Amino acid sequence: MSPQPARFAEQAGLGLFLVIAAIVLLFAIAAGTGIGEMSIPLQSTFAAVTNRLGWTSFELPPIQESVIWDYRLSRALVAACCGAGLAMSGAVLQALLRNALAEPYVLGISAGASTGAVGIIILGIGAGTLTLSAGAFVGAFAAFAFVALLSNGARGGPSKTILAGVAASQLFNALTSYVVTTSGNAQQARDVMFWLLGSFGGVRWPEFYLVLSVVLVGLVICLYFSRALDAFAFGDDAAASLGIPVGTVRIVLFAITALITATIVSMVGSIGFVGLVVPHAARFIVGPNHARLLPTCVVTGGIFMVLADIVSRVILPQQILPIGVVTALVGVPAFSIILYRSRSAV
Amino acid sequence: MSPAKSAAAFIALTLCLGSASAPAVAAPTSYPLTLDNCGVQVTFDKAPERAVALGQNSAEILLMLGLGDRLVGTAFWPTKVLPELQDVYDKVKLLSVETPSLESVLAENPDFVAAQLPILMGPDSKVAKREDFDRLDIGNYLSPGICATTLDTKDAYGSRATLWNMDYVYQEIDELAQIFDVADRGQALIAQFKAREAALRERLGTDSQDLSFVFWFSSPSPADDAYLGGKNGASGFIADLLGGHNAIDTEAEWPTVSWEGIMAANPDVIVVASVDRNRWDLDRAETKIEFLRTDPAVSQLDAVKNNHIVVMQGAAMNPTIRTIYGAEEVGDQLENLGLAK
Amino acid sequence: MTIEADNISWSIGKTQILDRVSLAATPGEVLGLLGPNGSGKSSLLRILAGLRKPHSGTVTLDGTELAHLKRSAIARRVALVEQHASTEANVRVADVVKLGRIPHRLPLSGWTRADEFATSSALERVGMTARRAQYWQSLSGGERQRVHIARALAQTPTEMLLDEPTNHLDIQHQIELLRLVANLKLTSIIAMHDLNHAAMFCHRLVVLDNGLVVATGTPEAVLTEALLREVFRVEARLEPSPYHGKPHIHFLP
Numbered sequence: 001m002s003p004q005p006a007r008f009a010e011q012a013g014l015g016l017f018l019v020i021a022a023i024v025l026l027f028a029i030a031a032g033t034g035i036g037e038m039s040i041p042l043q044s045t046f047a048a049v050t051n052r053l054g055w056t057s058f059e060l061p062p063i064q065e066s067v068i069w070d071y072r073l074s075r076a077l078v079a080a081c082c083g084a085g086l087a088m089s090g091a092v093l094q095a096l097l098r099n100a101l102a103e104p105y106v107l108g109i110s111a112g113a114s115t116g117a118v119g120i121i122i123l124g125i126g127a128g129t130l131t132l133s134a135g136a137f138v139g140a141f142a143a144f145a146f147v148a149l150l151s152n153g154a155r156g157g158p159s160k161t162i163l164a165g166v167a168a169s170q171l172f173n174a175l176t177s178y179v180v181t182t183s184g185n186a187q188q189a190r191d192v193m194f195w196l197l198g199s200f201g202g203v204r205w206p207e208f209y210l211v212l213s214v215v216l217v218g219l220v221i222c223l224y225f226s227r228a229l230d231a232f233a234f235g236d237d238a239a240a241s242l243g244i245p246v247g248t249v250r251i252v253l254f255a256i257t258a259l260i261t262a263t264i265v266s267m268v269g270s271i272g273f274v275g276l277v278v279p280h281a282a283r284f285i286v287g288p289n290h291a292r293l294l295p296t297c298v299v300t301g302g303i304f305m306v307l308a309d310i311v312s313r314v315i316l317p318q319q320i321l322p323i324g325v326v327t328a329l330v331g332v333p334a335f336s337i338i339l340y341r342s343r344s345a346v
Numbered sequence: 347m348s349p350a351k352s353a354a355a356f357i358a359l360t361l362c363l364g365s366a367s368a369p370a371v372a373a374p375t376s377y378p379l380t381l382d383n384c385g386v387q388v389t390f391d392k393a394p395e396r397a398v399a400l401g402q403n404s405a406e407i408l409l410m411l412g413l414g415d416r417l418v419g420t421a422f423w424p425t426k427v428l429p430e431l432q433d434v435y436d437k438v439k440l441l442s443v444e445t446p447s448l449e450s451v452l453a454e455n456p457d458f459v460a461a462q463l464p465i466l467m468g469p470d471s472k473v474a475k476r477e478d479f480d481r482l483d484i485g486n487y488l489s490p491g492i493c494a495t496t497l498d499t500k501d502a503y504g505s506r507a508t509l510w511n512m513d514y515v516y517q518e519i520d521e522l523a524q525i526f527d528v529a530d531r532g533q534a535l536i537a538q539f540k541a542r543e544a545a546l547r548e549r550l551g552t553d554s555q556d557l558s559f560v561f562w563f564s565s566p567s568p569a570d571d572a573y574l575g576g577k578n579g580a581s582g583f584i585a586d587l588l589g590g591h592n593a594i595d596t597e598a599e600w601p602t603v604s605w606e607g608i609m610a611a612n613p614d615v616i617v618v619a620s621v622d623r624n625r626w627d628l629d630r631a632e633t634k635i636e637f638l639r640t641d642p643a644v645s646q647l648d649a650v651k652n653n654h655i656v657v658m659q660g661a662a663m664n665p666t667i668r669t670i671y672g673a674e675e676v677g678d679q680l681e682n683l684g685l686a687k
Numbered sequence: 688m689t690i691e692a693d694n695i696s697w698s699i700g701k702t703q704i705l706d707r708v709s710l711a712a713t714p715g716e717v718l719g720l721l722g723p724n725g726s727g728k729s730s731l732l733r734i735l736a737g738l739r740k741p742h743s744g745t746v747t748l749d750g751t752e753l754a755h756l757k758r759s760a761i762a763r764r765v766a767l768v769e770q771h772a773s774t775e776a777n778v779r780v781a782d783v784v785k786l787g788r789i790p791h792r793l794p795l796s797g798w799t800r801a802d803e804f805a806t807s808s809a810l811e812r813v814g815m816t817a818r819r820a821q822y823w824q825s826l827s828g829g830e831r832q833r834v835h836i837a838r839a840l841a842q843t844p845t846e847m848l849l850d851e852p853t854n855h856l857d858i859q860h861q862i863e864l865l866r867l868v869a870n871l872k873l874t875s876i877i878a879m880h881d882l883n884h885a886a887m888f889c890h891r892l893v894v895l896d897n898g899l900v901v902a903t904g905t906p907e908a909v910l911t912e913a914l915l916r917e918v919f920r921v922e923a924r925l926e927p928s929p930y931h932g933k934p935h936i937h938f939l940p
Contacts, residue, residue: 071478132469204475204478233786
């Protein structure tokens with residue numbers, strides 16, 4: 001009989017873990033608010049926040065107060081929500097597709113977003129009434145609809161869905177290239193690619209309210225289906241034999257992850273690795289049960305993304321390192337460590 | 347005459363003419379000044395004293411208006427600054443050669459931000475939105491050339507249906523000059539550019555030859571399709587100024603064309619751009635010329651055999667004040683080649 | 688408490704997989720489902736479990752048609768143990784067995800005492816209690832099958848359907864598993880290949896060939912040399928075993 005390795009957070013421990021993780025997340029957000037290119041003393045950071053909350057009215061340089069509240073705090077909160085959303089979507093997709101390498105962009109969402117974006121910028125669709133983000137969102141959802149159709153409403157099974165996702169990515173990337181090559185100019189092409197390159201620079205408070213709502217709704221729905229997600233571990237038939245309405249659950253969960261991912265991509269571009277690695281890290285800490293995994297993904301993803309954004313802002317003087325680079329640089333070694341540790345645990 | 351010398355000559359000439367014969371060119375600005383800027387009403391209560399320029403063209407315009415002492419930061423320089431502005435440029439803080447961060451801009455405590463491109467300031471920008479500045483009472487101004495095309499052609503960034511011209515640049519010079527209460531300098535600068543335009547047309551533009559031009563920006567490698575300046579963009583404008591036309595017919599602003607296509611167009615003159623960003627070998631003018639001369643097929647082009655190859659700064663292919671400089675560069679070389687009338 | 692199939696027909700594309708198949712299981716009996724590869728056994732089990740809709744015919748559970756029952760209601764009664772249900776997930780034995788409680792759990796309810804009791808007794812019955820915290824990935828084939836059966840038991844079913852459960856097990860585990868199922872006192876329908884095991888452990892047999900039922904009845908009645916020759920294409924001699932009294936097949940090499 002092999003030894004039973006102790007998992008960090010079993011039943012009773014989970015609550016404690018989540019509380020601690022939530023506190024860490026709050027600290028991360030605070031760090032994101034206090035750290036930045038402009039050096040603002042810590043008291044001023046506090047004062048700015050309490051001022052804007054209406055609790056105090058300290059004298060502060062308006063620029064500092066604005067940077068803290070309108071820019072850094074909203075940015076940190078959006079980063080937390082995006083990390084949470086991507087991690088949660090990644091976990092759900094890994095369960096639905098029974099594939100440890102599944103991640104939020106596997107349904108062609110990011111490719112669709114790029115096509116939507118070029119449609120707005122280069123083809124002028126919407127004649128200036130649609131923002132770039134709106135166009136990217138429509139494109140992302142069009143790609144998802146295409147995947148849903150091709151994979152027969154996701155009843156085709158995981159392989160079909162993944163292949164449909166590959167097809168969608170290829171198709172929409174080709175469309176993007178076509179539009180850029182035939183109608184665009186080098187500046188536009190550069191602008192679109194730059195825009196898609198994952199960055200939290202363009203987010204303010206309105207984006208926070210939007211992404212928070214979407215992620216919260218998504219979390220509630222995914223938690224509701226957490227047992228179904230557990231049941232998928234042994235395949236669709238096994239899940240059905242346990243009473244799960246497989247077709248319905250799949251399409252609802254695919255749609256929810258698509259919605260979350262499309263919202264995030266159209267807001268901040270493509271940020272990789274979070275949706276892939278965080279679920280594995282979370283599983284390593286709390287195990288594969290989705291009622292525990294999903295909340296863990298949410299807080300862990302949030303912490304990861306906020307910290308990655310801080311790094312991306314301060315690591316190079318005068319410049320912002322694309323956040324996709326940071327997540328990759330951290331994600332790859334983290335993933336390797338997790339793989340290595342989990343081998344010896346079994 | 348070299349372009350720099352032409353410019354200096356014209357500045358001198360125009361200022362003389364202006365001060366001698368013209369009445370008061372422009373009155374001092376009366377504040378508050380309200381302008382319609384890209385569909386937004388912007389109001390200024392006084393001339394800015396701490397300006398940040400986001401974008402090379404906006405920065406160069408401000409420097410040419412002699413506002414270097416009121417400029418506290420610049421960012422986004424795809425090419426090197428105009429040589430005649432180098433001294434003033436060195437005195438201004440460079441926030442970033444690429445896109446800057448919002449914090450670095452705000453750290454300079456600006457009271458005015460002029461932006462050249464939507465990626466630098468606008469609803470889709472990852473750097474700044476106009477509201478970021480509005481809420482701090484920092485005046486903001488976006489280059490009219492960029493947003494005008496949205497309204498005209500219903501095309502967000504302008505694949506141009508009609509030939510570009512310098513009007514939007516002049517509008518920008520005029521408006522910026524008004525904002526800073528140096529309207530007279532603005533008018534003088536505009537007059538100077540207009541005179542240079544006119545001189546070029548006079549010198550070369552009335553030519554019945556109607557030369558066809560290909561403007562080669564760069565290519566990733568000799569075998570790849572080349573990035574050319576389009577028919578209606580700044581390149582087309584230069585061609586038109588010099589009495590010719592762009593050999594490339596498509597309306598895209600930066601068409602990629604294969605060498606086969608370029609040979610089929612059989613241009614009279616090939617303009618190779620000197621691009622100073624160092625991304626591809628072919629960015630450099632010398633490399634381009636070498637390719638033209640040594641490629642077995644392309645070297646058979648009439649333009650190459652007759653050595654009708656001219657070099658121009660790459661910056662001129664963007665619709666900015668540099669376009670005029672580029673046109674003058676090309677014009678001079680055309681004269682030397684005996685292609686002018 | 689019976690599960691009954693009445694004139695089930697099913698095809699995939701143009702291929703007819705099942706052709707007017709009928710069978711009825713009586714409460715508590717172990718029904719062996721036999722037939723060569725491709726005879727439709729797996730498909731029939733899936734239709735009986737309500738996972739596939741037959742193109743004609745009905746399956747009834749105590750007289751109620753499956754089509755009229757909610758999926759979770761079916762799952763509370765009928766448990767399916769598949770051939771090769773595997774997972775990459777790093778689950779533990781207890782996690783797998785707990786899955787069996789899903790049909791019984793209400794959306795927002797926590798883990799009840801009934802859930803715990805069902806899970807523990809299921810583990811007890813398959814003899815895996817001591818290993819409840821062991822990782823799935825470290826179990827042998829036989830142990831995994833036992834865990835699957837425990838999961839099925841945790842569903843507290845009245846009918847259990849098993850699809851070739853002994854396929855990749857060594858002989859010890861094959862016998863142990865069949866003995867276990869036979870002692871469960873549930874209505875069990877087991878698809879299997881080993882004819883002698885079928886004779887030993889099943890009360891009745893149903894033989895399928897090319898989607899048709901070719902024989903139904905006790906092992907003594909069904910297993911004949913003619914059947915073995917025509918359906919299974921083997922030469923054999925039969926006699927009642929002196930050791931357990933059931934028919935024993937001597938295959939001729």
